[in-house]
Amino acid sequence: MLDAYQDSRLARALIWTVASLVLLFLMLPTLIVVPLSFSASDLLEFPPKDWSLRWYETFFGSAVWMAALKTSLMLGTLTAAIAVPVAFLASIAINRLGSPLAGGVYGFLLTPSVTPGILLAIGLFIVLAKLGLIGSFVGVLAGHVTLAIPVAIVVLQPAVNRFDWQQAQAARSLGAGWPRAIGGIIAPQLALSLVAAGLMAFLTSLDEAVISIFVASGANTTLPKLMFISLRDQIDPTIAAISTLWTIFVGAVVLILNVRSNDASK
């Protein structure tokens, strides 16, 4: 865009310097955690003097952390398993209905993503408390599915809109009912987008902390809730190990999604 200003070397250099510093600012907090997780010391010294895997051992050896990890993985899987089909059907409906009804449904389904987490959390807390369900797995799951639905819809909607709907019409005219057309024609062709939506829904649940802090308790404590409590009380290097594993996992997911979208655009 700025090719007319190739000569303004100083201005361009200045902008790139600021941009590089800002990028460093963005990367630094995630990168700093990695070497610390391999430190042998109880202190968070940088760079670490001695190296060890003791914080990973602490994490994997702790019944409390492992229970939270298990809860989070189960929640994430169930969240994706519920949110993606539900969001997929809703995306088809939004595509087929046409405005303004479709616009209304779309807007309504996106509201959880713009509502502050704290409001959803206290609302769910109060409702679940009245129903005697506080601390229950179902309560947290409901909260996570609600947050994952807008994420899945945002991922799926462009794919559903790109789909060649004449194929579905052809299947219909050959005698297939809509359920069969959706399951046999549309879903297989959008498989990659469905997987992407599933990963995003899983990540949304895995990282959700505010609702979990309020609603999850006891045996249903999630990993982010436990990390939050632990961070508020003291700085435990075990969290550096968890953070490193987490960053590697998320990095892999983002790379996979990125490669996929590059392939799709070719």
Added chain:
Amino acid sequence: MSDPGLLREQRRERLFFVGLAWPAIVIVGVSAMAPIFWILGQSFQTVAGEATLGNYDKILSSGLTWSSLGTTLALSLSTLIICVVLGVPLALALASANRRVANRVLILIMLPLWTSILVRTYGWLVLLRRDGLVNSTLAWLGVIDQPLPLVYNFTGALIGMTHYMLPLFVLPVYAAMRDIDGNVVRAAASLGAGFWRCVATVILPLASGGLTSGSMIVFIYTLGFFITPAVLGGGKVNPIAIRIERTLSTFQDWGGASALGMLLLLLILIAGCMFAAIRRLAREKVHYA
């Protein structure tokens, strides 16, 4: 068209598609909308369930609420200002780079966005502590001889929130700048506008749509922030979100927490309307300019 069988068929098909959206509508309705209406109702009730304005009277006559309101607005506004100062040059650099470089850099911007908020908060704790990397580097460079209080206070919360919001600000600004017609910029250059003048009078006004959406995302999102101020504020920074949690967990005051929740919602609605108005004004101005 006049075939009644076909019409019936079309109507049935439409009903079927409406039906497809129901599971999602019910889930969002039951676990997001209903709780919020429940909070609304709760905020106008006593513990015994009688109608009252007492909850609002109590929170509005408390100095704590007003100081929380001040903290919330100060945090959101400072976060927004820093995001603009840091984000606009980054977006400009990206928009002036060729597409391949820009896409690579975009991954670097997206990665923190997808990293857990707790991982990022932990990273900042490690960096900003009294003996953390930032303080020790500054001391080694001889810039300071006393460690700066960078965390467990307003500064810490602000740094963490800016870090969280910056990618969400940069993305819409970059998208708007990328869409600017290069010929307009070339025309400005050939008419003698210098680099900075072109940025200030051509690029920024043309990117105003992205700037206002980015600003709106930052401001509205940060009004309800909980995790970052709770950890990096060290108990000294208490925006409304944290006041709500205290009211609920320490005092079990559901009515008060609900009224504070409604106050937060009102704040968000006002901010949303303000940004929508700014956006309309900016669009008209660009249109007539």
